[in-house]
Amino acid sequence: MLSQWILAAIHLFAFVLAFWAVLTRGRAFSQLTANMAQVKRVLLADNLWGLSALTLLVTGGMRALGGYEKGADYYLHQPLFHLKMTLFLLILLIELAPMITLIKWRVASSRGVVIDTGRAKLYARISHVEALLLTLMMVAATGMARGVIFT
Numbered sequence: 001m002l003s004q005w006i007l008a009a010i011h012l013f014a015f016v017l018a019f020w021a022v023l024t025r026g027r028a029f030s031q032l033t034a035n036m037a038q039v040k041r042v043l044l045a046d047n048l049w050g051l052s053a054l055t056l057l058v059t060g061g062m063r064a065l066g067g068y069e070k071g072a073d074y075y076l077h078q079p080l081f082h083l084k085m086t087l088f089l090l091i092l093l094i095e096l097a098p099m100i101t102l103i104k105w106r107v108a109s110s111r112g113v114v115i116d117t118g119r120a121k122l123y124a125r126i127s128h129v130e131a132l133l134l135t136l137m138m139v140a141a142t143g144m145a146r147g148v149i150f151t
Contacts, residue, residue, distance in 0.1 A: 011059040018052035026127030080144040
């Protein structure tokens with residue numbers, strides 16, 4: 001029981017951290033100039049966003065498939081679980097462009113090369129859409145936890 005509680009708490013905390021980090025990254029993108037201090041702010045928020053997404057994936061996988069919660073059969077037959085996973089995959093898909101760009105920025109900054117911030121406003125919008133999708137995931141999770149099934 002204690003391990004289930006701790007795992008659930010870590011999973012919920014990861015949602016909160018993910019939401020905060022992706023919003024912070026979006027705000028940092030929207031205010032971005034070629035200033036390296038601002039670029040570092042984007043990269044720090046992105047690191048927290050990535051860490052929280054990984055934590056969500058690991059703790060969610062443990063809870064759904066690792067025997068800590070209701071069991072894989074429950075989750076695999078729960079429509080809200082499928083919605084939650086679809087939203088997660090959608091986030092991963094729209095995250096590809098910012099992720100690739102930020103990897104390039106990290107390499108460029110380590111080499112002292114000027115960073116192209118031309119798509120920062122687009123990545124700010126993507127980050128804000130991801131925050132909305134995370135919110136929808138949390139809504140699906142609350143229904144799923146209570147056994148809500150749409151027939």
